[in-house]
Amino acid sequence: MRALDIVMKKRQGEILSAEEIAFLVRGYVDGSIPDYQVSAFLMAVFFQDMTPEETGYLTREMIDSGRTIDLSALSGPFIDKHSTGGVGDKVSLILAPVAAACGLKVPMMSGRSLGHTGGTLDKLESIPGYRTDLTSQRFAEIIGQCGFAMTGQSSDVVPADRKLYALRDVTATVESIPLITSSILSKKFAEGADALVFDVKTGSGAFMKTPEDARRLARALVDTGESLGKKVAAVLTRMEAPLGSKVGNFLEVEESLAMLNCPEALTRVPNDRRSDDLLNVTIRLTAWMLVAGGLAGTVDEAAQQCRAAIDDGSAWARMEENIRAQGGDPAALYERLGTFRAPVAGTIPAAGDGVLTGIDAYAVGMGGVYLGAGRNTATDDVHPDVGFELLRKPGDTVAAGDVIMNVWGHTDEAVRQAVDTVQAGVTIGEAGTTVDGGPDEMILEELSAL
């Protein structure tokens, strides 16, 4: 077997066998196939696509290239959620304890913010003392204890994906559905999940800007998961405006605590806007996890269980237990509620009277990069205490001068740039304008193979 023939075959749009994909991935990892052949292959895949079966072979090879997390000492069901990334997307921080409170085990390996999108690890690390560099033994112990654990990805999990992703990043082959699919699925299945629920976002603040692209990715995730004999569901959700009412690292932790009915949050930030868009998306995704795990017969039934776990405080109890287990200091965390803000404050006022028709999520994400909430490059540091608070959401009636958003940053310059960037993404229409994408319209489509 020769790598050249495999590249040629894919270039011609032919379907590769499991053996051919295994040959290529193993050869790339062991260094016997040079990167220039692999990058030509990746570009051919970009143009010629892969079937769910081919994508499944690729995923399987990437999983087998490294260590997988052993959760066999625990009883499942092990179900995780993955989001394709958005602005204000703190769903994981709420969903994991809710799912755990309902009886699932959630082995969650998360990433860091990059570009305009936030990262769960950066958010968690704004909790004083919280560690996201768990050993796999400690990861398993905490899952056993709290029902969920949150950690960064270990370097010996899916090394083939790390190597391939690094090559894709410098060869303009990131945006390929089968390559995205295999990268996501390999990481998630290697961490020990039996089933996965995907939040595939679409809109200006998402990786997939159009519903068509998002649907293609969702379809590939579900079909490839099925080809691997795994349960997968995918929910297409809107990402035109930021999700919820806070964007930033600690600001999102704060909002998550309030959503989880944390008593200290309800006392210390009582005037927080409770955003139904965030709640609805989170409940729906968690409900799919319960169905995937066999803990509910229907998604609606499961959604009732999730709401109950929030209302009765059991979800928050799981979160608090997890914070302690992962080294966090709840008392120090509570002290930060409502007070942990970078020193330079700014506001984004309404430019006129009417209906707020849009707050562009991409603009807010890029504004966050100026503030230091996110990163331009993977090695940048982030600030935990910067970001935005949305006092108004699309659909609200506003008068000229009303404060739409508060902004916090470390320098006048950063705040000015962030305000300018975000301001350009704020649109106001005539009184009476109807706005799409309200809290009850966040879910665009659902696909599943359960």
Add this chain to the structure above:
Amino acid sequence: MRALDIVMKKRQGEILSAEEIAFLVRGYVDGSIPDYQVSAFLMAVFFQDMTPEETGYLTREMIDSGRTIDLSALSGPFIDKHSTGGVGDKVSLILAPVAAACGLKVPMMSGRSLGHTGGTLDKLESIPGYRTDLTSQRFAEIIGQCGFAMTGQSSDVVPADRKLYALRDVTATVESIPLITSSILSKKFAEGADALVFDVKTGSGAFMKTPEDARRLARALVDTGESLGKKVAAVLTRMEAPLGSKVGNFLEVEESLAMLNCPEALTRVPNDRRSDDLLNVTIRLTAWMLVAGGLAGTVDEAAQQCRAAIDDGSAWARMEENIRAQGGDPAALYERLGTFRAPVAGTIPAAGDGVLTGIDAYAVGMGGVYLGAGRNTATDDVHPDVGFELLRKPGDTVAAGDVIMNVWGHTDEAVRQAVDTVQAGVTIGEAGTTVDGGPDEMILEELSAL
């Protein structure tokens, strides 16, 4: 400027600027841009194509990457011909002395056989003493003296093409029209030609199997040449059966001498079949060169001059002078005429009565590789004295058992494999069958920008 952005732009089907292409080629040659980015770029070009202007920028950069041949001490016009390669294609050996006899200067840098196609250098080297490794000074002197010279490509001419071609060869990106075009044009213009005439072959024995593909390449060659301000003509010719009546290294020299009316050839191999397909293609291509060089007003007028140069012996006189100038020994060459044959002989007989409808050129080319006329890989040696003689051509009436071809090789095994391979490509139809592609139907189309 970043290589990644250029790869991305081409991947998205955008048109690159001269500066972007220069950045990429120079960076690749100087090592600042890694091969994995260039191979991704090449694959993106395979799928997204390039305009003639982009292909022209690429060609210009490849020319400028190395030394160009300086013919300024001579007076032109300097016109060369390039063939995309075929079986039995000894056109260069006849065309160069004819063009020189008509008043052109032909600076010809040729290649070696590879795969099923022959190479001019291998053929020339079957002439005792003939050298194809001329210095560029000697190359220019011989052009001044004989009107043409034939040499291999110097390693300091178009180093970018050498480096890019080596990468294309291992990344399944050889078969891309703009990449083929820039590779051919850069080599030919770097050798000092003012104008070029292309023989773009199509059919089983050609690189471009279909007339559509051949037309695309011809169009790209002409349009790109025009974008570089050069005169280019392209002639699409048939390559379904071998061209002429001999295939092999010395065998093709022998046929070329006969075509040039070399007196010794007429005496020593008087019964050679004189093939009008070969003559017609050669005359037409040479005529286009004369028109490109301003030595004739029309192609038909030019063709008359070419035929006259053959008939009056002036073309042969040029060839003999060139053989001496390049170190060849005419007397030793004449001794070989009709006698220089590898020891094991075989034949390919007609399997039945009827009309010979086809002799598959690709099968003959591959049969030649078994004999050692051609090469499987670039480092194989070739035999000068092996090959095929076609006693019959498609369109001829044959009876069962008639010898269609003679075969010469060095081992029984090689001859057996060659016979089996070629036999499978010989087809005989019912009496009265008409066969396309006769000597007067060799030219399919002509394109020019003169």
